[in-house]
Structure formats: structure tokens, C-alpha cells
Amino acid sequence: MAHFTVTPLGDALGAEISGVDLSAPLAADVIDRIKQAWADHLVLRFRGRILTDPQLLAFTRHFGELDPPGPNPYGKPFLSEFPEINVISNIKKDGVPMGNLGDGEAVWHCDMTYIESPPRGALLHALQIPPEGGDTFWSNMYLAWDALPDAMKMQIDGKRAIHDATYNSAGMMRKGMQEVTDPRKAPGAHHPLVIRHPETQRPALFLGRRRNSYIVGMDLDASNALLDTLWAHATQPAFTFRQVWQEGDLIMWDNRCTLHRRDSFDPSASRLMHRTQIKGGKVAPYEPAKLTVAS
Numbered sequence: 001m002a003h004f005t006v007t008p009l010g011d012a013l014g015a016e017i018s019g020v021d022l023s024a025p026l027a028a029d030v031i032d033r034i035k036q037a038w039a040d041h042l043v044l045r046f047r048g049r050i051l052t053d054p055q056l057l058a059f060t061r062h063f064g065e066l067d068p069p070g071p072n073p074y075g076k077p078f079l080s081e082f083p084e085i086n087v088i089s090n091i092k093k094d095g096v097p098m099g100n101l102g103d104g105e106a107v108w109h110c111d112m113t114y115i116e117s118p119p120r121g122a123l124l125h126a127l128q129i130p131p132e133g134g135d136t137f138w139s140n141m142y143l144a145w146d147a148l149p150d151a152m153k154m155q156i157d158g159k160r161a162i163h164d165a166t167y168n169s170a171g172m173m174r175k176g177m178q179e180v181t182d183p184r185k186a187p188g189a190h191h192p193l194v195i196r197h198p199e200t201q202r203p204a205l206f207l208g209r210r211r212n213s214y215i216v217g218m219d220l221d222a223s224n225a226l227l228d229t230l231w232a233h234a235t236q237p238a239f240t241f242r243q244v245w246q247e248g249d250l251i252m253w254d255n256r257c258t259l260h261r262r263d264s265f266d267p268s269a270s271r272l273m274h275r276t277q278i279k280g281g282k283v284a285p286y287e288p289a290k291l292t293v294a295s
């Protein structure tokens, strides 16, 4: 039996795992328990040890196939030796950014939902953090769905939304994209607004990112009004967990049932995170009717 502790980090989501050395090979029962804790808590934190890049990659592989980072605004991997690792940083070397997202706010989003098969999850490892600011927040999309009034559940069930590919969460245009003037024509995958989580089978709101989103088939103003309501609901503090980073923290999150965002921080401070991603699959609609068992 794997011996480590799982301590919830709040009422909504998140738990800290202590007593596991991520730099060493891990036994199958330890991985199985971590997977169970991940399904139960959506966001897991491991504290207190800086991992090497190969250690971070090895740990990530326990949870699925590595998913290379999406295209960054500079058009090539930040770490040529480890192209599967994304760098999130505001640091510049000889005037050249070492990583993505800079020092500004990164708005609420899930990762790469502009593609048909978005990643199942991601891991973010803090190597250098600013004295203050740059906190990251996650919100629980199972709770957001559960707490919606029935009338709104019925209104959105079966509907799909466009997940725009144009901008990243820091507001930078992705390479090769063009300004979107009509969200109805935004490039990006169309996903159900409420999905069935492939492992837990629980329904979750699946919003992606607000900018240029559009609920397919609706009048544009009505779509915007409904999306604004859903986003305000989904990101309310009661559904969230706030991560105040320490160096060595490693956070892994489930990308199908959470949203995340990051606070800005002092541009003269340095923040350096290494990030990996796990391949996912096409998300499936909730379809509660399918729950009915034929007699």
C-alpha cells in the first residue's frame, strides 16, 4: 500500500500530496493512488523539490502520452533539447523571451481547446518565482455545472460553442492568425458546452476561453449575454482554489473539468516555470438522456 498523504487545499478543488519523492522511480501502486487523488481533487500540488527536466518528463509520462506545447508566438520550442516542455516566463536573455505569457494577467481558460482533441491535463513546475504576484487560480467545472439553475442547464444542454484559436491567454496573437471581427467566424474547434468527463463520467461545464467565443446557432447578442452569465457563474470564488507559489512546487491539473488563470506580477521580478502536457481525446457531450436505462 502506497504511503503518502492527500490534504485538501480548500472546499472547491485541489489537494496537496506529501510523502512522495518525484525525483525517484515511482511504484505502480503510488501512481494509481495519485491518479485516484487527481480524479477526486482535479488539481494536485507536490511541494518542496526542484526536478530536472528529464525527471519532470518521466513523472508526466505516468499519466499518459506527452503532448507537445501548442505553437508559441515565436514559432519554435523554447527548449531545443526538450521540445515537449513549454517554458512560462517573463525572463529575457539578450532581449529574447525565454518563455511564454510574459508578466501580465493570463485570463481564465482551459488549454488548447481550440483543437478537436485538447490535452487531458498539464503540469506546471515552479523554478523561480517573484516575491509577490503571479498567483494561479483554478475553478471546478463540475461544481459550476452542478450549481447551475435547472432552467439554464436545459438551455445549454446539447449546445456547442466555438473555442477561438486566435489569441493565447496573455492576449498575444498566435503565429499565423488574424484579427477576428465576428466571433461567429472565429477559427477553432466547436465543443459541447457541457461534457461528460471521460474517466469520472461526471458532467462539467466546458467553456474554453471567453474571447471570441460563440454559441453555435444563437443570435450573436444572445450568445454573448448567455456566455457572460456562464463565465461569471463558473469563475466565482466559491468554485476556485488559489495557488501562492513556492519554488519547487509542481501542480498538475485536469484540463477537462477545470479552468485556470494567473495574476500579473512585477515586470522587474523573474518568474520561470517549466510545463508539460498530457495528450487527451475528443470531448464528448454530456447527453443526460443516455443515462436512462432501458427496461
Ligand code: SIN
Pocket (backbone or CB within 6 Å): 088, 101, 106, 124, 134, 135, 136, 169, 260, 261, 262, 273, 275
Ligand atoms: C498557464 O496558463 O499555463 C500558466 C499559468 C501560470 O503561469 O501560472
